[in-house]
Amino acid sequence: GENVEQHPSTLSVQEGDSAVIKCTYSDSASNYFPWYKQELGKGPQLIIDIRSNVGEKKDQRIAVTLNKTAKHFSLHITETQPEDSAVYFCAASRDSSASKIIFGSGTRLSIRP
Amino acid sequence: SQTIHQWPATLVQPVGSPLSLECTVEGTSNPNLYWYRQAAGRGLQLLFYSVGIGQISSEVPQNLSASRPQDRQFILSSKKLLLSDSGFYLCAWSVSRGSGYTFGSGTRLTVV
Numbered sequence: 327g328e329n330v331e332q333h334p335s336t337l338s339v340q341e342g343d344s345a346v347i348k349c350t351y352s353d354s355a356s357n358y359f360p361w362y363k364q365e366l367g368k369g370p371q372l373i374i375d376i377r378s379n380v381g382e383k384k385d386q387r388i389a390v391t392l393n394k395t396a397k398h399f400s401l402h403i404t405e406t407q408p409e410d411s412a413v414y415f416c417a418a419s420r421d422s423s424a425s426k427i428i429f430g431s432g433t434r435l436s437i438r439p
Numbered sequence: 440s441q442t443i444h445q446w447p448a449t450l451v452q453p454v455g456s457p458l459s460l461e462c463t464v465e466g467t468s469n470p471n472l473y474w475y476r477q478a479a480g481r482g483l484q485l486l487f488y489s490v491g492i493g494q495i496s497s498e499v500p501q502n503l504s505a506s507r508p509q510d511r512q513f514i515l516s517s518k519k520l521l522l523s524d525s526g527f528y529l530c531a532w533s534v535s536r537g538s539g540y541t542f543g544s545g546t547r548l549t550v551v
Contacts, residue, residue: 375539
């Protein structure tokens, strides 16, 4: 089955700097890669996703990149702000009738003022 | 628009007591439904998922069970809670098993 590894487990960056979170996956048939942000005491919220026919996707200060050959994908947050502090989860799945989303272990991002 | 409701938000239960957590989805039909547990500072552990009424798949053996009595209702239960059942329980839904999930707001369960 699919296995998703996420690094680092914790990340602290200065406000205004960029943050990068990296994930690798094992199932070469996976073709959907969402990212979730979980604020303290709340459920995870989908912030961006990418499918395997696309190498990069941007939404304002957030971007995701996908390297299918190497089976890794990354989340990039530029010009970080205090409200970016949260736990971020990557995930991977197939678009098939028997698939589930497999989550990474999470990255706790702290933005230093 | 679709919404997901999960309650209660917090719950403190003694060891050995029963549990019932409820999740309902509005604005969609035949959703895929999921129960996750998140221990403090840890990742998301899939407990159960359901692709239709009465259809429950269990991911890990445990003290918990799930039921789907109606299309948009998913219930997590236990007959006798253990201390190790403490955690943050999240319900989620998706329109297909390979698409993004929408999570509920979670229930923080403390077993004492």
